[in-house]
Amino acid sequence: MKIGLLTCEKLPELTLADQQLIPELAKHNIIAKAVIWNDKKIDWNDFDYLIFRNTWDYFEKETEFNLWLDQIEKLEIKTLNAIEIIKQNKHKFYLQEMEKQGITILPTIFIDKKTNLNLTEILPKHWAKAVIKPAFSGGAYLTSVFDASAIEETNDEYTKIAEEKELLLQEFMPEIQTLGETSFIFFNKKFSHAINKKPIDGDFRVQSQFGGKYNLIQPSQELIDKAQKVVNTFQDKLLYARVDGIVIDTELHLMEIECIEPDLYFELSEGALQRFVASIIELIQ
Known part of the structure; x- marks a missing residue:
């Protein structure tokens, strides 16, 4: 059995954490x-499976990545997660x-591509602050937070971007700065662990x-069940999924569910x- 662990040019040998997969799988x-x-130069037919791990430039190479996904699909190379899940999940x-x-x-407005972006018309009057970002993005790429007064x-900054990309406009939740994300x-749809991440x-x-601090936490079973509900919206098998959200008064407000290449x-x-x-091993046997 031969598996390709997919990465990008910036991380040709994978992250240090993901490098540990190679000796562990060898066992x-x-x-x-x-x-x-x-x-x-790679012949993709050499691999029995491909696993998406550190493809952390896919959103900067949108057209190329989409064409590559089509190529892998036509070659009928098995991937984890499956190509159809990747295609759905890459666009928020x-x-x-x-x-x-x-x-x-999170309170979200979905903005289709347009040549005449008018955020004043779109922004709800009761939002004092908002976050704007492309729907096809990751790692805070082209993401800004702004006051309604600005x-x-x-x-002006996003008018050109809106011509080429769909956008998400989300109400800024101040809890991200205090409670964190x-x-x-989840591995194979079963809960593994949870991490709290706080910005500087x-x-x-x-x-x-950007200086964020990460800590292992043990969430309540109620919160795990709410995250499980998000994972269970997928009918197909999932090698991994990372449910990201803000927990406010025991309610999980989903920011995204990462099924492409999240840090685990x-x-x-x-x-x-x-x-x-x-x-x-469970999924490939």
Whole structure:
């Protein structure tokens, strides 16, 4: 059995955490290799499975990534998660469907591509502050937070972007700065561990590259059940899913469910790497 662990040019050998997958899989007689998703020299038919791990530039290369997904699908290479899940999950308008299925999401307005963006018309009057970002994005890419009083400046900044990309406009929740964001990690649809991420003072971005601090937490069973409900909206198998949200008064407000290439925080939860590998084996046998 040969598995390609998909990564990007910035991380040709994977992250340090994901590098540990290679010796761990070798214990089960599985050869795993880091492969850059857009490396033209790779023969994808060499692999029995591909696993999306550190493809952290896909949103910067939208057209190329979409064409590559089509290529892998035509070659009938098996992937974890499945290509159809990747295609759905890479574009955050899936949150509309989540809401229709009874999931509580952050207050969100979905903006189709347009040549005459007018945020003043779109922004609800009771929103004092908002976050705007492309629907096809990750890692705070082209993401801004703005006060309603500065809406014209933001409109000017995003008018060109709106011509090329769909956008999400979300009410800014100040709790992100105090309570932080909570990530619930699931392997093969079973809860594994949870991480709380808090931004540095004065920022809203929780990513570590912006100084965010991460801590392993043990959420209540009630919260785990709410995250499980999000995962269960997927009919197909899932090797992994990361449910990201803000917990306010025991209610989970979904920000996104990551099924493409999320950090799974193996290093913060003892046994998480082994649980992940066990889930790979369950799904490929």
